[in-house]
Amino acid sequence: MRTRADYVIVGGGISGAAIAYNLAKKGETDIVVIEKSYMTAGATGRCGAGVRQQWGTKMNCTIAKMAIEFFENAEEILDYDGDIEFKQRGYLVVASNKDEDEQFAKNVALQNSLGIPTKHLTPKQAQDIVPHLNTENMTSATFCATDGHLNPFTMTDAYYKAARRLGVKIHTGTSVEDIVVENGRVQAVVTDKGTIKTDVVINAAGGYAKQIGEMAGIDIPVFSQNREILVTEPVEPFQDPMVISFSKNIYCQQVPHGAFIMGRGDDREPGLSTESTWRFLDEMAKTAVGLLPPLGELRVIRQWGGLYNMSPDRQPIISGTDEVQGFYMACGFSGHGFMFAPMTGLLLSELILGEETTVPMDELALSRFDGKDLEAYETSVV
Amino acid sequence: MKNEDIVICRCSDVTLADLYELFEQGYDNFEELKRIARVGMGPCQGNTCAKMIQWEIAKYFDRPLEACAIKNIRPFTMGVKLQAIKEAAEDED
Numbered sequence: 001m002r003t004r005a006d007y008v009i010v011g012g013g014i015s016g017a018a019i020a021y022n023l024a025k026k027g028e029t030d031i032v033v034i035e036k037s038y039m040t041a042g043a044t045g046r047c048g049a050g051v052r053q054q055w056g057t058k059m060n061c062t063i064a065k066m067a068i069e070f071f072e073n074a075e076e077i078l079d080y081d082g083d084i085e086f087k088q089r090g091y092l093v094v095a096s097n098k099d100e101d102e103q104f105a106k107n108v109a110l111q112n113s114l115g116i117p118t119k120h121l122t123p124k125q126a127q128d129i130v131p132h133l134n135t136e137n138m139t140s141a142t143f144c145a146t147d148g149h150l151n152p153f154t155m156t157d158a159y160y161k162a163a164r165r166l167g168v169k170i171h172t173g174t175s176v177e178d179i180v181v182e183n184g185r186v187q188a189v190v191t192d193k194g195t196i197k198t199d200v201v202i203n204a205a206g207g208y209a210k211q212i213g214e215m216a217g218i219d220i221p222v223f224s225q226n227r228e229i230l231v232t233e234p235v236e237p238f239q240d241p242m243v244i245s246f247s248k249n250i251y252c253q254q255v256p257h258g259a260f261i262m263g264r265g266d267d268r269e270p271g272l273s274t275e276s277t278w279r280f281l282d283e284m285a286k287t288a289v290g291l292l293p294p295l296g297e298l299r300v301i302r303q304w305g306g307l308y309n310m311s312p313d314r315q316p317i318i319s320g321t322d323e324v325q326g327f328y329m330a331c332g333f334s335g336h337g338f339m340f341a342p343m344t345g346l347l348l349s350e351l352i353l354g355e356e357t358t359v360p361m362d363e364l365a366l367s368r369f370d371g372k373d374l375e376a377y378e379t380s381v382v
Numbered sequence: 383m384k385n386e387d388i389v390i391c392r393c394s395d396v397t398l399a400d401l402y403e404l405f406e407q408g409y410d411n412f413e414e415l416k417r418i419a420r421v422g423m424g425p426c427q428g429n430t431c432a433k434m435i436q437w438e439i440a441k442y443f444d445r446p447l448e449a450c451a452i453k454n455i456r457p458f459t460m461g462v463k464l465q466a467i468k469e470a471a472e473d474e475d
Contacts, residue, residue, distance in 0.1 A: 298463065
């Protein structure tokens, strides 16, 4: 175990991996990543493996589009010998009432203005893309052909392998127990395997971001919530895009190896539990078979839960803080940290090194919540 | 018999040779192997491969068997059709 490092990153999910890689690529290679379990054990490895650009805020659209452009070339950029399984077969977003349809019209106009090729479709046009879609009670749909599937495990693995080649050290099976702050500056990170002196700590702890913030005396306005998901047996390919609906509360895609994975976001108490429940299974089965009837014939083989780390406005917090010098965070992704990771890594590394950032980061700063009671204004969340 | 011909995970078609290659790359526990090679993620949920992989990890890395954790057990124990779950849920409603 190292006793000193220029940077200590807390969390071995894709955000931590992308931040480590981006800092190392800029020449800052004295980095230690601390992960209490193993690579992608938290939210990254539990996510729905989808990446989309269809958002309702300019910031989310902008960073999602740039992330997709990275994924298109990720294997080459990271010199990865595995397969990240990036398949751009689109996301079909279904509207089931007039309000949703009107919101989607605005979303499509915003997305198109930013160069995202989303189309607003009739139910019939949606059915041309997904023939087994039940269009009963469906108002319209939107479709973006460049959204798609990405393997969370291999994508993260690709980042970590590239980071390791640049000298980054990764300690799995190691828990962070405290962060030492003196005179308003980060001094050290205390782990169960020893203390690492450092000037910079980066909180990329996903579902545990609030707890890591508290160790440094920073109150981050996020909370975690269990979101459940299930997977079926693999079958021959018959559904190209991810199908999602905010009002019906479902996302569902057939992944490259043939299984369908689907999830939904029941409103439940904040907490750190990732339990699997019957309630989810019942509601998921009714929703999925209702919207995509042939899926009724598929056998569910596994279910699990993972943590969304929710921010007040459902946009990420990629930021430093005036209260503690040297403390940075990438959290509050509200279920979309996997999709945004390339930008998380790029933007946070630029911020830490005092470079001009690729996009203005005011809307991602922790200080945006100061004294304000921000309403959730990103509504495109399942 | 060649290692390339010994199938360890039938669901995801992973051979002993594949496993050794992953060991060489540093993947030394079931959870990481599962994420990279999909062992234990297929219809049998690791009921065929998990024990064999545990043995292979112990042998390759020269660790006691009990120090090699086996997979995390998650529901289901066997596949159930979504339609059957839907109907049962509707019966209860």
